[in-house]
Amino acid sequence: MSPTPAIPKSASADQARDLLEAAGWRQVGLGDWSWVLADPTGAQAARVTPFDPAYHLHAQACLDGPPNRWLPRIDAILPLRRDGYVVVMERLWPANEAQAAAFCSALGIVNDSGYAPPPDLPFAEADDDLAALRGRLTDLILEGARRFKLWGGSDIRPGNVMADGQGRLKLVDPVFVRGLGIVEAVRDGRLDLLSDFSREQLEDFMTIPPFSPGEETQGLRRRLAELYA
DSSP: OOOOOOOOTTOOHHHHHHHHHHTTOEEEEEOSSOEEEEOTTSSEEEEEESOOHHHHHHHHHHHHSOOOTTSOOEEEEEEOSTTOEEEEEEOOEEOOHHHHHHHHHHHTOOOSSSOOOOTTOOOTTOOHHHHHHHHHHHHHHHHHHHHOTTEEEEOOSGGGEEEOTTOOEEEOOOEEEOHHHHHHHHHHTOTTTSTTSOHHHHHHHTTSTTOOSSHHHHHHHHHHHHHTO
16 A cells, blocks of 8 residues: 655645656546546555535545445545545445445435436345444435535435445445536526535536536636626
């Protein structure tokens, strides 16, 4: 396992990625909100984001709470500029889709992002940790709903289940803030819906991976500037 390079709290997400890559880490994943890099040994991963309040809630809960066999090991949450951060964690790989679907079905928490698990999938590994996880996730979903007007809720689906080096399933990204809702609120001038976030947070939001360079992204940034002029 390679040491994580020193990343200043003032660093942007791009600067953090540059520092990791200079230390031999390589990008192995790209999500809607983040970039994932693996260390040279393949034992650890770093999830880098300029802004993702939902995943921060989940990662902090993993770090603070008791170990649970269905959750990944989080080693550290490193703060970046404003509300960006790097989550250093165990390296994970894609899970068997059928096993992941059965796990989601057994967990029994309704998905709010559009996924509907097949009913009554057999899952032989249900245990006390699964029951404990169900309770922790319920609390996490309620906490997010209290904090954010544009809270999405549960995003428990096979695509957010991965596996460790021994093939053990890990739930990696179970909750979400409605990113499309943020975009629509900026376009529509709905400052009432955006009041949970600062202008700086929204500017950082517009640097996550889906915002590719181009007129559409620039237009959205101009609209944000107009709202806060």
